[in-house]
Amino acid sequence: MFINNFYNDKEIILAIQKDDKAAFEFLFKSYYKGLVGYITTYTQDIQLSEDIVQHSFIKLWNNRNKLLIETSPKNYLYNIAYNRYIDLYRKKKREGDLIKELCLQNLRSNIEENKDVLEKRIDKLKKIIEHLPPRCKEVLYLNKQRGLDYKEIAEKLNISPRTVEEHIRIAFKKIRIGFKENILLFFLFKKKLMK
Incomplete structure (x- = not known):
């Protein structure tokens, strides 16, 4: 099976850069569960964590030609996943802040009306x-x-x-x-x- 063909991160990255789906599948199977567990420590939501991790793998595949050979695929994936979590967290916080502001504006207008x-x-x-x-x-x-x-x-x-x-x-x-x-x-x- 293809698992025996990869001895180190460098070989996996080279194979993925050449559009090797088997190498990508190997990477996915190797890191998916651990990455979901890692992101869940932040999100406390397994479904959201799975979405973030899937997004990370998609991003890795879409950027496969830009991968550096010195890059550890594990570190790369963990960084993508963490950054995605931070982006979603900030977006949710901004939306929450907006809702609070709208509520305050509504309260102020009600107070002024009355x-x-x-x-x-x-x-x-x-x-x-x-x-x-x-x-x-x-x-x-x-x-x-x-x-x-x-x-x-x-x-x-x-x-x-x-x-x-x-x-x-x-x-x-x-x-x-x-x-x-x-x-x-x-x-x-x-x-x-x-x-």
């Missing part, structure tokens, strides 16, 4: 916060405006973290009752609330 409604909700939220008990209001301010965690607030106010948690719970409960809707509004506009 500016009056939004301002009324913010005013209502400010009033609810204004009517909270003083200590509850202070804890909420330190947590949401200043970004302190419960332990830091407890130390600053000389109270227990459990008491801080209770003040936050009371504040959220009053906000929920006041709005009878999702408390997400509070988090979206927390910077405008306590001015």
Whole structure:
């Protein structure tokens, strides 16, 4: 069989350069599984890895006349496969970034369209916060405006973290009752609330 005809990488490359399909098949059988395993460590997706590896072999065959005799076919294939993975990763990331940007633009336009409604909700939220008990209001301010965690607030106010948690719970409960809707509004506009 043809396997015995190849003793080293140089002979395999020379044969592939001469359009020897048997040499190419030998190369394919020798490296396909290992290459799929290698790329799967990056993609975590066997089907995608198989596509990338097949693309790599096709590229090698299409560029067979440009192969250098000093090149290791294994290294060449691994480099092609890795570069293909990186290209696909960057493309997917760009597409993901584009989708995020479109979502943000949609959210901004919805916010701008409903500016009056939004301002009324913010005013209502400010009033609810204004009517909270003083200590509850202070804890909420330190947590949401200043970004302190419960332990830091407890130390600053000389109270227990459990008491801080209770003040936050009371504040959220009053906000929920006041709005009878999702408390997400509070988090979206927390910077405008306590001015």
